Amino acid sequence: MQRINKNVVLALLTLTSSVFLLFQLYYYKYYLSPKNGTVFSKRKGSRSGQDRAQWHVIKKFLGLVSSHNVPVYLIDPLVLGLIHKDFEQLSSSSDGVSPECKYFCAPRDFTTFALLDKTWKHEVSLFRAAEKMGFQWLKIQNKDPRLEGMDDLSGTEIPFHYIFKLAAHAIHLVVFYERSGNYVWHGPLRLKQHVDRKFVPFRKLHFGRYPGAYNKPELQLLFIDDVKVQIPKNPSEFIEEMSHSRFLECRYREARAFFQLYPDDASLDAMVFRKKAKTLLHLAALTLNNLGVRFWLSSGTCLGWYRQCSIIPYSRDVDLGIFIQDYKSDIIPAFQKAGLPLKHKFGKVEDSLELSFQREDDVKLDIFFFYEEDDHMWNGGTQAKSGKKFKYLFPKFTLCWTEFVELKVHVPCETVQYVEANYGKDWKVPVKMWDWKSSPSNVQYNGMWPVDEWDDVIQVF
Known part of the structure; x- marks a missing residue:
């Protein structure tokens, strides 16, 4: 067999490499x-x-x-x-x-x-x-x-x-x-x-x-x-x-399972209350949003959203939370202008502030202000007739959005911990008899308001 010329082989390899390079350039250019x-x-x-x-x-x-x-x-x-x-x-x-x-x-x-x-x-x-x-x-x-x-x-x-x-x-x-x-x-x-x-x-x-x-x-x-x-x-x-855009969906599967165990109250009174509570919640959201004040569903209103995707008919009020650093002095006049007169004002900005608004024979709106400590948050409560103070402790939480009664509204992102702090491990079981001073799992006695401060920290209208 005739010996292959090395120069021919080298020339063929060079030609092949050049063709491949040109192909790459053409592909890149394409x-x-x-x-x-x-x-x-x-x-x-x-x-x-x-x-x-x-x-x-x-x-x-x-x-x-x-x-x-x-x-x-x-x-x-x-x-x-x-x-x-x-x-x-x-x-x-x-x-x-x-x-x-x-x-x-x-x-x-x-x-x-x-x-x-x-x-x-x-x-x-x-x-x-x-x-x-x-x-x-x-x-x-x-x-x-x-x-x-x-x-x-x-x-x-x-x-x-x-x-x-x-x-x-x-x-x-x-x-x-x-x-x-x-x-x-x-x-x-x-x-x-x-x-x-x-x-x-x-x-x-x-x-x-x-x-x-x-x-x-x-x-x-x-x-x-x-x-x-x-x-x-x-x-x-x-x-x-x-x-701050994180969103939590209502838990419809769990809500349906809840109503299979505890049938929903479909009475006329329950329907009327839910309608009034929804109207009140929309009005409160509009008022606070116009003021630029962050708020979230708290207490029984938060429990109703998380447990049954609905307003609890026997709760008889709407509960909201606000961080104390977001407090504005315009809140009370803004609600009064919106047609919601002040029912009571307990505490002061520095300690255990709580506001309640209510029209005559209508659903009550309670606003609880939350204070932050090193390892927890808390809101206060006051017994008007005795001047006793109470404190409700919660693990630290952040806020997420949800949709509730056709409203975009905040809830605690760490909802389970928030609800368990307030209602204990048995929060899935309805409790119709509720004492705000003793029933919550997270309530603590917090001393007495000095008598000389009562006119300022215990105001009932």
Whole structure:
């Protein structure tokens, strides 16, 4: 057999390597070609090719949704934080031309946008177009909690999140839904078994670990890094809202099991009370929200929400909690202006403050103010006829949103611990005979009010 010339072999290897390199360059150029809208600009200030690449992915995504009339808006906290620093300058700029890629080129693995569900139709054409542009996409869906209730626990599945990935950057699209409490809500990001856990770094996503509740957004159109995009009108306010957005659903399954053991009171008196209590709760929420005062469902009202998704008909009042640092002197006149006269005022701002409002022959509203110690929180109680003081101890807690009687309202996130502190381990069993001085599991005697202070700390109207 004739001996193969070494020079021929070397030439063939060189040719093969060159063809492979050209193929790689062609493939790279194809995905970053002008027809796909992703040519790198020669703008100054871009940190690296990777930073510029993510800007092009964002621009490409916005072009995709715009061509399909899908009105998304930016909710990425990192980018919004950068925008907030230059908000006035960006708001006054009409063309958005920037000498550098300052906002969308900030290093990160993904950029987050939001979409109001009612503003678009779930069109297959959008996802087909995304695939043609080189995107891989993933839909995460789950049951619609808005359809759940005492009579139906089989909510239909709806989209909660979409992920669009191109090269090394991903777009996280969070779907918001309107709820009956006049707010918007997004669901959790729960991966099903068949989903590729390595598709994106899911643990780094800002939205999805918990469901979230937000006020309906006001949007503003800006030109940012040569890209036109909608953002929340007040970026810093949205970022602050995001940090306290965690949402807890009412536990309808547990509530239905509760009513199987303890049938609901369907009497006329019970229905009338629930209607009045709901009206009172809405009025109290409106009044406190207008003052900018945080509050939450407390005592029997919180127990009713958590145990049976309803107002307890024999409770005879509505109970709210407020942190003492959120107290405002406008609270009493605001409620009186709303048609709720003060029934009693016990304690003082420095110690055991408690307010009660009630119209004649109507449901009573009790507001308990909570004080924080090193390892617990507490609210006070006062016996008017004796001047005795009482203290109710709770483990420290944070606040979450929920929906109750068609109202977006706060409850303690650590609800079980909160309820058990007040009602003990047997909180699932109804107790109709209740003494506020001795029945609670967390009550302590706290001394006496000095007689010379009674006129100030024990006021009954």
